[in-house]
Amino acid sequence: MYSNVDSKLAVKVDRLYKSFGNLKVLREISTEIHKGEVIAIIGPSGCGKSTFLRCLNLLEIPTSGQIYIDGVDITAPKTDIMKMRQKVGMVFQHFHLFPHMTVLENVTYAPVKVKQIAKEEAHQKGLELLEKVGLSDKADVYPSKLSGGQKQRVAIARCLAMEPEILLMDEPTSALDPEMVKEVLDVMKALAKTGITMAIVTHEMGFAREVAHRILFLDGGKVAEDVPPQEFFANPKCDRAKQFLEKML
């Protein structure tokens, strides 16, 4: 189960394949994410970036290949998936807040039920997190009363309440009205500075350039480029990346 990988590695992906029926979505992806590293996963639609991200916490089960989180092979049959997921948080494009719970209940539910943290403590910490994402005044409101940007910030707080070591974000701003994108990006930027490991699928090139340590450019289910952002944006190597950047920028 334990590999002899560097203890500084948060994630190691080894020859990952994923097919849906006959459709091969991921064709041999191998990469590493160091602790505290922020990587932006970009690429044209259908390139497999979301599928790749969802494989990292086994929302999609890989067809073959290994994924190590903190040195543990999570694709091994004996792995406790629930334990692993407590370490790996995920933020979705469409937020997926629990509509029948208030904002604060959304944030405190998992810590209380899964981590068995005392209610008062979780409550206290939940309020702190809401403060951090600028929504402490919405604690007792139901999600249906929130704007998209507010929902996504609650979703981030909900995720952070579990104190994950790794944060996966799947197009966190894609479903937002343009004027709300900034408030979410600001929260993400602040997060990146805290030293948490982040893997973000995004179309926000400005954000990727500013915040990410590395760009993972996927094309046709493979890693086409894996370079620092300065290099990627200034001097993309493959043609596909050049075309992509021309359209995006």
Place this chain on the structure above:
Amino acid sequence: MKPLKLLKLQSVLAGAIAIAFCLIALSSYAQGKKTLTLATSPDYPPYEYKDTAVSGNEIIGFDIDIAKYITQELGYELKVIGMDFNGLIPALQAGRADLVMAGMTPTAERKKNVDFSDLYYEAKNTIVANKGSNFTKAEDLVAKKVGVQLGSIQQEAVKKMTGVQAIPLNKIPDIIQEIKSNRIAAGVIEDTVAAGYAAANPDLEFNTIPNTEESGSAIAFPKNSKLVPEFNRVLKQMKDSGKIKELATKWFSRPIAQETDPANTPAPSPKLGLDFGKIGPNLPYILGGIGVTLTFTLLSAFLGFLWGIVLSLFKISSIKPLAWFGNAYTSIFRGTPLILQLTLVYFATPQLTGYNISALQAGVITFFLNSGAYISETIRAGIQAVDKGQKEAAESLGVPYKQMMGDIILPQALKNILPALVNESIALLKDSALVSVIGVEDLLRRATIVGAEKYIYFEPLIFVGAIYYLMVLSLTWGANVLERRLQTSS
């Protein structure tokens, strides 16, 4: 690991259901050893019936007095249970009763299935028809439709009359009503029973059939019952001492239908001639049925709901045998008549398990098993209608399956399907009237018992119909309030 968690949840629910079972079982499982259970059909005055205004819920009558006398002589306790006439012999065979007294005649056919005591009373058959029909003998009935009580000796007698079409009906009041509605030309009922109806129905004529073979009543026992000789001995004593005659006089010369003051009775109208005043004294008894019907419905709905959740989880389970079971179960319970399931559970359980299941228990079990099948489909659809992202969000937070279902998916699913669940409860409330078939004294059963006792038909039925309707209205209203409250909470 997912399947394991799923199983855990299911075992918790199964445990809850098992506990509920035990509670039902305990509530009515307390019997002395020397108790004999007498099964009868208490819609046959003066042999056996309920005078709910006078003696409350107790079954009384000529047969009951005889049974009481004999069991007292022999040192037994007597317990009397009521059910439909055609369920009596199955009840003996199923070991549900030790003896049956219901003015039952020992025919050759019946003797194949049960043992009989000596005859304790012999009566004649009477033709009932509308005034002016002038049916006095069997020949007059040729080519006519003639009503008889299902499973009764009169049914056999009419079958033997050549050219007569026998129409079997469940109860004597049904026969009377069918004659009045001109759906049948006449009915054949027992002499002593007819006397009561004759007094209450001046628009009918009653003619005793002459020269037919006499039809006597005897006590029925399970095959090879050791009770037969004992009972015969006491019966002989009663005949010799004149006790039987005394009881016959007490019951058969009693002016049953004259209980209501003739001065207060309006002249019979040509139409329905409804007179709700007649059920006045029986009102507390009928209203008592609301509790029975409600208890029954709530218990069935609650257990059916839990069972429905379990079944729906089976159906969406990734474990093939569970999914298969859930689907096969639903298919069978939705594909066969409820009344058939009810009768099977009630009559087969004692034979299969040796446990003497009460009518109420059988009713609750059948209904929750049945409604569970329907509810599971609704819940399954409700679960599948919840956004897939909810499941993913819960999973990504490391929430185990049990909590995810219980705290996140089901609450949202149930809110969406609340209207469908209310519909199911309403259906259950109305279907609960089916339990009257196995003798549970719910609203409908009480209405028919009062009808039989007072020789009236429509009034008690219309009365309980209104009660059912009011109950359904309040259920709907309650659900609307709940729905609105849930709507505002999110």
